[in-house]
Amino acid sequence: MSESTTTTTTPTARIVLAWLVPVIPLAYGLYNTLKSALKLFTQ
Template identity: 60%
Template structure:
């Protein structure tokens, strides 16, 4: 009979809040800029 030993303890990591905020900013600012330009271009197409 084979027995597998599992370790239920997992090492928890802590990500600093500032790093999460920086990552969201680096992604969110270009995303918002792109969405703004897309909406602006689309509104020019659909407005007479």
């Protein structure tokens, strides 16, 4: 007895979009945090 398994592939654009949704705000917040932290250590 062998079972037939089917696999589906997710389109690359959908994967990229799924990653960009959380990464863009995260990158923006990280950038602002680092910019603010630099003010503490520089004059």
